[in-house]
Amino acid sequence: SYPVDVDAIRADFPILQRKVGGDISTPGEHDDDDTPLVYLDNAATSHTPEQVVDAIVDYYHGYNSNVHRGIHHLSQEASVAYENAHDRVAEFIGASGGREEVVFTKNTTESMNLVAYAWGLDELGPGDSVVMTEMEHHASLVTWQQIAKKTGAEVRYIRVDDDGRLDMEHAKELIDDSTKMVSVVHVSNTLGTVNPVSELADMAHEVGAYAFVDGAQSVPTRPVDVEDIDADFFAFSGHKMCGPTGIGALYGKRDILEEMQPYLYGGEMIRSVTYEDSTWEDLPWKFEAGTPPIAQGVGFAAAVDYLDDIGMENVQAHEELLAEYAYDRLGEFDDIEMYGPPGDDRGGLVAFNLDSVHAHDLSSILNEQGVAIRAGDHCTQPLHDKLGVAASTRASFYIYNTREEVDKLVDAIDTARELFA
Numbered sequence: 001s002y003p004v005d006v007d008a009i010r011a012d013f014p015i016l017q018r019k020v021g022g023d024i025s026t027p028g029e030h031d032d033d034d035t036p037l038v039y040l041d042n043a044a045t046s047h048t049p050e051q052v053v054d055a056i057v058d059y060y061h062g063y064n065s066n067v068h069r070g071i072h073h074l075s076q077e078a079s080v081a082y083e084n085a086h087d088r089v090a091e092f093i094g095a096s097g098g099r100e101e102v103v104f105t106k107n108t109t110e111s112m113n114l115v116a117y118a119w120g121l122d123e124l125g126p127g128d129s130v131v132m133t134e135m136e137h138h139a140s141l142v143t144w145q146q147i148a149k150k151t152g153a154e155v156r157y158i159r160v161d162d163d164g165r166l167d168m169e170h171a172k173e174l175i176d177d178s179t180k181m182v183s184v185v186h187v188s189n190t191l192g193t194v195n196p197v198s199e200l201a202d203m204a205h206e207v208g209a210y211a212f213v214d215g216a217q218s219v220p221t222r223p224v225d226v227e228d229i230d231a232d233f234f235a236f237s238g239h240k241m242c243g244p245t246g247i248g249a250l251y252g253k254r255d256i257l258e259e260m261q262p263y264l265y266g267g268e269m270i271r272s273v274t275y276e277d278s279t280w281e282d283l284p285w286k287f288e289a290g291t292p293p294i295a296q297g298v299g300f301a302a303a304v305d306y307l308d309d310i311g312m313e314n315v316q317a318h319e320e321l322l323a324e325y326a327y328d329r330l331g332e333f334d335d336i337e338m339y340g341p342p343g344d345d346r347g348g349l350v351a352f353n354l355d356s357v358h359a360h361d362l363s364s365i366l367n368e369q370g371v372a373i374r375a376g377d378h379c380t381q382p383l384h385d386k387l388g389v390a391a392s393t394r395a396s397f398y399i400y401n402t403r404e405e406v407d408k409l410v411d412a413i414d415t416a417r418e419l420f421a
């Protein structure tokens with residue numbers, strides 16, 4: 001048994017019935033596919049339930065229009081749906097300020113860049129520091145690294161110890177009076193480590209710094225309350241939480257967003273424009289220049305409804321059950337090296353390497369058996385350098401995966417082991 005009704009959930013995802021293995025040059029044609037799909041790449045992107053697809057189709061069929069209160073009926077319907085989607089996402093993460101504290105972006109990466117450009121370029125300078133961790137995703141690591149180069153600020157990285165957890169004594173050393181931003185990943189998409197973001201936010205606030213949490217792997221997989229954590233900013237993506245691609249969110253405390261200047265200019269984000277200057281719309285529209293991802297916003301809200309119906313405590317329990325099961329199964333083999341904390345103390349993913357088989361070769365062999373996992377550095381290249389490996393293979397689980405699919409992963413690895421023996 002599982003914390004969620006896996007069979008009922010799987011019925012909402014027709015793609016899970018797919019067979020694979022045929023010619024990939026004809027997307028959408030599957031007549032020569034014959035290998036059942038085992039999808040274990042959810043940290044890269046999750047699948048999209050019928051309920052979300054239907055909401056997007058209903059939008060295009062029923063009330064497609066540009067937003068921000070055109071005079072005609074369709075525009076007003078679309079505006080209400082798009083604005084309400086902001087409220088729905090805000091409610092999901094415990095943002096009591098509602099839509100004024102949730103900016104829709106393209107993805108987590110754009111959310112990170114919005115703060116780096118709209119706040120970082122103005123507020124950072126020589127003598128300032130931005131503190132991150134060694135396990136950051138490139139979305140934050142490269143962004144703050146480059147903004148620091150432009151502004152003369154310094155980036156610092158909290159050490160990750162041998163079992164994949166943060167060295168909090170080192171964090172205390174790095175977060176000091178020079179620190180203006182502490183930007184940390186909540187759940188590592190490579191190690192599965194769950195970082196103490198509330199404690200790190202407190203440490204940031206003690207020195208007058210902001211706390212930015214990268215929630216791309218946490219908002220989809222566990223209950224998140226941004227006000228409990230007391231984050232000043234929180235970023236996540238719709239496509240990793242049953243939503244469509246092309247939409248993400250930046251949560252920001254209202255008074256901080258109010259102070260920030262936009263960094264993308266154009267229509268929809270202005271209140272008045274003359275040849276000499278312009279004034280800005282209210283939050284969050286000030287940060288949403290141009291025609292926004294309207295259909296994606298509707299889909300994002302439908303994805304939040306879908307996950308809420310399952311219950312995020314149940315989503316978390318299911319993922320952790322599968323992560324622990326996978327950690328135990330893979331741990332049966334001496335020729336498999338796993339990265340990150342023990343199986344009972346991690347998010348729903350396991351990155352590993354099989355001795356003497358390069359991650360890309362292993363994932364190719366697994367793919368031939370229908371098992372979809374990720375091989376590479378998972379956009380955490382510096383972390384892989386630190387681990388002393390060029391790449392790793394990563395299995396990541398979600399609400400529709402089962403123990404049997406973990407067993408299929410283990411069997412497929414066995415096939416690879418024999419092939420390379």
Ligand SMILES: Cc1ncc(COP(=O)(O)O)c(CNc2co[nH]c2=O)c1O
Nearest residue numbers: 043044107108109137139189216237378
């Ligand atoms: C922790 C973390 N931060 C940021 C991002 C960036 O999200 P995006 O802007 O929507 O791409 C990802 C996506 N992680 C992955 C995307 O593909 N493989 C992954 O592991 C992530 O896992």
